[in-house]
Amino acid sequence: MYRSELQQLAGLPFAKGHATGNDFVLLADPTGALEITAAQVESLCHRRFGIGGDGLIRAVPTAQMSGYEQQFNENPKAYWFMDYRNNDGSIAEMCGNGVRAFVHFLLAEGLVNLPVGQSLQIGSRAGVKEVTRLTDGYAANLGPWGLIHEDQAASDSVDSMVRPSGWEQALPALSITMGNPHTVVALPDQGMLDDLNLFIAPEVSPAPPYGTNVEFVVPAEPLIEDGTARVKMRVFERGVGETLSCGTGACAAAAAMRYWARGTALINNWSVEVPGGTVGVEFLANGDAREDTVLSGPAELVARGIIGRD
Numbered sequence: 564m565y566r567s568e569l570q571q572l573a574g575l576p577f578a579k580g581h582a583t584g585n586d587f588v589l590l591a592d593p594t595g596a597l598e599i600t601a602a603q604v605e606s607l608c609h610r611r612f613g614i615g616g617d618g619l620i621r622a623v624p625t626a627q628m629s630g631y632e633q634q635f636n637e638n639p640k641a642y643w644f645m646d647y648r649n650n651d652g653s654i655a656e657m658c659g660n661g662v663r664a665f666v667h668f669l670l671a672e673g674l675v676n677l678p679v680g681q682s683l684q685i686g687s688r689a690g691v692k693e694v695t696r697l698t699d700g701y702a703a704n705l706g707p708w709g710l711i712h713e714d715q716a717a718s719d720s721v722d723s724m725v726r727p728s729g730w731e732q733a734l735p736a737l738s739i740t741m742g743n744p745h746t747v748v749a750l751p752d753q754g755m756l757d758d759l760n761l762f763i764a765p766e767v768s769p770a771p772p773y774g775t776n777v778e779f780v781v782p783a784e785p786l787i788e789d790g791t792a793r794v795k796m797r798v799f800e801r802g803v804g805e806t807l808s809c810g811t812g813a814c815a816a817a818a819a820m821r822y823w824a825r826g827t828a829l830i831n832n833w834s835v836e837v838p839g840g841t842v843g844v845e846f847l848a849n850g851d852a853r854e855d856t857v858l859s860g861p862a863e864l865v866a867r868g869i870i871g872r873d
């Protein structure tokens with residue numbers, strides 16, 4: 564494995580980029596001709612035998628994205644589609660860091676023109692997202708967060724238990740959707756967060772039918788600064804393992820902390836510190852109960868190359 568998959572893609576240009584250390588192999592597919600298999604993704608993203616990445620992102624016209632053409636018919640501004648894959652080759656509905664790196668890639672490739680302060684729409688498996696170019700990064704409106712088990716809305720707002728590797732005790736968690744599934748555990752202090760062994764997947768019960776990304780979050784000191792709530796997070800990503808950052812995970816962690824504190828004055832601006840940097844999460848009250856969630860932070864390309872040069 565690996566070598567033959569890479570040879571199948573020989574000659575294909577790629578870029579390598581990241582957003583707060585969540586890194587991706589990025590491919591432009593302007594005619595929608597590329598059929599990237601799970602094995603090819605795994606080979607490209609392999610940290611030793613391939614280029615390396617937490618995931619692979621293919622830029623393809625939404626009109627050519629099989630099964631999602633309707634998204635373009637309904638939103639003709641969403642010309643480009645972010646085809647996101649985890650590094651094990653599995654598909655994820657959304658990638659918050661990825662969509663920011665994706666727009667940066669489209670700009671760098673000259674595939675879009677996006678002056679600072681302007682926004683563009685991107686097709687994705689979780690629907691059309693709007694990304695705004697900032698002076699120092701991008702803000703992606705990922706749409707509304709939601710409780711995966713709506714029946715938990717009124718009760719103790721715990722719907723699963725998470726047992727980190729090496730722990731006897733399981734911890735209460737809340738399942739949040741950002742288009743992709745997340746399970747959030749609040750820990751009391753930084754020491755417990757630092758000591759977590761995330762080389763091995765935490766056990767989640769009941770086992771989520773489509774897997775889940777597990778976030779562990781603690782309040783920063785002080786929790787509130789200039790009207791912004793500050794938390795620190797580590798994540799074990801579905802289909803990847805521990806990553807340095809997870810954008811949808813940061814949104815889910817902030818949403819869970821905000822939900823647990825729902826009896827007090829709701830904070831709309833959050834800062835989430837992850838091992839790879841810090842991202843902003845803002846909740847936009849859009850009139851109904853499910854506020855949109857805007858993820859902001861840097862994104863950059865670090866290299867370009869050609870696959871499979873023997």
Ligand SMILES: N[C@H](CCC[C@H](N)C(=O)O)C(=O)O
Pocket residue numbers: 585649654655656657658659660661743744776800801802803806808809810811812
């Ligand atoms: N790193 C991504 C999330 C990928 C989620 C993926 N691991 C899944 O299976 O949902 C982010 O920045 O949102």
